[in-house]
Amino acid sequence: MKKRVVITGMGVVAPNGVGLANFEDAIRKSASGIRFEEELERLNFSCQIAGKPQLSEEKIAEYFTSLQLRGLNSSGIVYGVIAGTDAWQDAGLKIGDNEQPDWDCGIVFGTGILGVDKFREAIHLIDAGKTRRLGSTSVMQTMASGISAYLGGILGCGNQVTTNSSACTTGTEALLMGFERIAAGKAKRMLVGSCSDHGPYVWGGFDAMRILPSKYNKNPTEASRPMSASAAGLVPGSGAGALVLEEYESAKERGAKIYAEVLGGAVNSGGQRGGGSMTAANSEAVIRCIKEAIHFSNISSEEIDVINGHLTATTKDALEIENWKKALKRSDFPYINSLKGMTGHCLAASGSIECVASVLQMDKNFIFGNVNCEDLKPEIANLVSEEKIPRKTLEIPTNILAKSSFGFGDVNSVVIFKKI
Amino acid sequence: MKEKEILDAIKKIVTPYTQRKEGLENFSQKTDFIKDLEVNSANLVDVILDVEDEFNIEIDNESMEGMLTVGDAKNIIERKLASA
Numbered sequence: 001m002k003k004r005v006v007i008t009g010m011g012v013v014a015p016n017g018v019g020l021a022n023f024e025d026a027i028r029k030s031a032s033g034i035r036f037e038e039e040l041e042r043l044n045f046s047c048q049i050a051g052k053p054q055l056s057e058e059k060i061a062e063y064f065t066s067l068q069l070r071g072l073n074s075s076g077i078v079y080g081v082i083a084g085t086d087a088w089q090d091a092g093l094k095i096g097d098n099e100q101p102d103w104d105c106g107i108v109f110g111t112g113i114l115g116v117d118k119f120r121e122a123i124h125l126i127d128a129g130k131t132r133r134l135g136s137t138s139v140m141q142t143m144a145s146g147i148s149a150y151l152g153g154i155l156g157c158g159n160q161v162t163t164n165s166s167a168c169t170t171g172t173e174a175l176l177m178g179f180e181r182i183a184a185g186k187a188k189r190m191l192v193g194s195c196s197d198h199g200p201y202v203w204g205g206f207d208a209m210r211i212l213p214s215k216y217n218k219n220p221t222e223a224s225r226p227m228s229a230s231a232a233g234l235v236p237g238s239g240a241g242a243l244v245l246e247e248y249e250s251a252k253e254r255g256a257k258i259y260a261e262v263l264g265g266a267v268n269s270g271g272q273r274g275g276g277s278m279t280a281a282n283s284e285a286v287i288r289c290i291k292e293a294i295h296f297s298n299i300s301s302e303e304i305d306v307i308n309g310h311l312t313a314t315t316k317d318a319l320e321i322e323n324w325k326k327a328l329k330r331s332d333f334p335y336i337n338s339l340k341g342m343t344g345h346c347l348a349a350s351g352s353i354e355c356v357a358s359v360l361q362m363d364k365n366f367i368f369g370n371v372n373c374e375d376l377k378p379e380i381a382n383l384v385s386e387e388k389i390p391r392k393t394l395e396i397p398t399n400i401l402a403k404s405s406f407g408f409g410d411v412n413s414v415v416i417f418k419k420i
Numbered sequence: 421m422k423e424k425e426i427l428d429a430i431k432k433i434v435t436p437y438t439q440r441k442e443g444l445e446n447f448s449q450k451t452d453f454i455k456d457l458e459v460n461s462a463n464l465v466d467v468i469l470d471v472e473d474e475f476n477i478e479i480d481n482e483s484m485e486g487m488l489t490v491g492d493a494k495n496i497i498e499r500k501l502a503s504a
Contacts, residue, residue, distance in 0.1 A: 067436055070466070135469050136462040 005182045006420070007259040008251050009091025009244035011083040011193075012356045015051030015237050015343045018059070019086065024360050027368040028393050032221035032342050034235050043200050047212035049220035051237030051344035052198045053079060068150075074115035074141040077150055079240035079349070080195030084109060084151045087191060087242035092256055093155075101158025104188035107148045108177045109242070110163055110170035111194060112348030115142035116201040147195055159187040167407030168310070169267070170194045171241055171351025172415055176265045178245045179415075188250045193242030196349035203236040211314065212236060224345075225372040226311040226338035227321075227380050227389060234312040235344035241352030243359070258420060259363045263297035263400075265415035266290075276410040280316070283323050286412050290327035290404070293414035299400060301328040304416075306367055306401045308358040311338035312345050313372075318379035320406070325383050333384045334402075335394075341371030351405040355415070358403045362419050365397040421501060426494050433470045434490075437463045449491030471497065477504060 010020060015033025017023035026033070033051045040048040055078070061069065063082050072078070084107075088095060118141040125133050140146050145163040152161040160181060166173050171194035178190030196202070206212055213232035216223030224235040251258055268289045270282025294301055307324060311317050325333065339354045346353050361367055369392040376386060397419075404414045431447050438444055439458040443451065453459045459467065464487075468479050471493065477500040479487075487493050 067463075070436060133469060135466045136464075137466070 002183050003185055004248035005179050005245050005262045006248050006251050007243050007262065007359055008246045008256040009087045009089070009093070010259065010356050010359060011086030011090060011242040012353055013053045013055070013079040013083045013240045014346070014353050015053055015239060018053055018055060018082070020090065020360065023356070024364060027339065027342060027357055027360070028366060030342060030369050030371045030393070032371065034220045034224060034344050036217060036220050040200060041217070045200065045204070045207045046210070046214035047207050047235070048217040049223055049235060050198065050203060051235060051239070051346060053239045071135060071137045072141070073118040073121060074146065074197065075117065075199065075238065076111050076114045076195040076197040076240070077141060077147055079238065080109060080111070080147040080193065080242070081150050081154065083193060083195070083240035083242040084191055085154060087193070087244050088155055091244040091246070092254070093244070095155060098156045101156050103158040105155065105157045105190070106159030106181065106187045107151055107157050107161045107191045108164055108174045109148040109151055109191065109193050109195070110165055110174040110348060111144055111147055112165060112167060112170060112196055113202060114144050114146050114197060116197050117199060118142050120201060151191065155191065157191070159190070165348070166411045167409055168345070168347055168350050169405040169407040169411050169413040170348040171353065172355060172403060172405035172413040173267055174352065175243060175245070175262070175355055175415055176267055176413060179262045179265065182245055182247050188247045190245045191242060192245055193240060193352040194348050195240035196238045196347040198238035202238070202347070206236055222372055224313050224341050226313040226341050227317050227370060227377055228313070228373045229375040229377045231313040231315070231317060231377070233314055234340070237344035237346035237350070239343070239346045239349045239353055241349060241354070241356040243352070243355060259359050260417045261420045263299065263416040263418050264293060265413065266292035266296060267411070267413040268292070269412065270410040272410045278410070279408055280410070281406050281412065282410055283319065285410065286323040286406065287327040289412040289414050290324060293402065293416055297416040299416065302330055303400050304328065304334045304402050305398045307334050307336040308354055308401060308403045309336055309338050310404050310406045312340055318377055321380050321383050333388050335367050335388050335390060336384065337368055337370050337390065341373065351413070354405070355403055358401050359417060362398045362401055362417060365395060367394045367396050367398065369393045423494065426497055427490065429474055430471070430490055430493055433474060434459065434467055437467055447490065449489065449494060451490040452488055453490070454488070475501060477501065
């Protein structure tokens, strides 16, 4: 029989808040994590602003041994380890006291590209003919699965430990992969999440594609404008989000706090056909993905109270809403919000950070406001009544929330959470 | 360079990589990096790089392979310093 899956722990390292309490405070207050970056100015970027979590050396040292800290130069690993460790502890699970691997616990922790700063170090040494000077840390900090490998060792997980990668759907996809493993009875607990490195070598390619806003370098907090008529492109971000998924019976047995249930979800691809491309979504695929997620979750579309959208602040925001409208086929529309106005687009980390934000609002009975959306895009206003797009935080309980993420390569994922 | 200075430097270098801290208490030329100090085998290359930086020498792969104990390391360092 299919097992029920619930969320029992969360951790987050976001540009506007590190740790659940700080992050909740930030999203309730519409606090922005987008700042001017001198480094990007020096390197002649058009877009010189970004979302980067604020972490002190002391904070980082709490999560790594002094040996691990030697030569550590992979921001994705730093973000992922902090978020993952926090989620594990938030779930009331112990760290590092198991002599034997925990065979029932696994990890799916995704990333887009890992350890770019470490890789740059290696490239300089290799090009100078000094390959032997790389030392032992180059491989584990730059392999994509470095993040699940670090977490696997810290937590002592003995079930599947892997890393997925599907551009900006990565975090949401990781959650669904962990969900399926528990539902199938193959694991009791799965730490799921994703991380994204920061810095010019990650963001440069996006700047070159000219999809980042270039006119907000002097007023960074206004730059990321999902659903706004003046939306000028996505603001690059970074960070990590993590959730502990657990078999319902196991969570009940140990008296764990249950944030929400994962009812189900769907992932698919538009095949880069029918209007879809490497960078654009095939609307038919998006609609199918939403419908399948609702179908597999055994709910009706009317039951969805809130949508946490992908909504990156590009011209495609209106199309995303239109796709939801077509998929849901209901006369009214659920509340909808986007985190990216506050954090920017945290790329591979976006799905997991936004899942954490989604579940936090369900747990604490609020719906965070959409930032920089005073001038709602007319095409969106034609589809959704303005009151469903809150600009300020609403104190409203949510029963069912749908979270979507879409990514380059024409890939989609939608997950449905329910309060229990 | 005196033998004791070399041994002290090796001890300082290997300390952060040592997982079995008791092994440092009776640190001697007989101390085995992997058996007594439980240095992760992957970290041995980092120990070598730190030794190279400390003594301004280069330790080739062949010499590295024979470097199982603190005494082995000391002998290699002395040899390299003499030929430098």
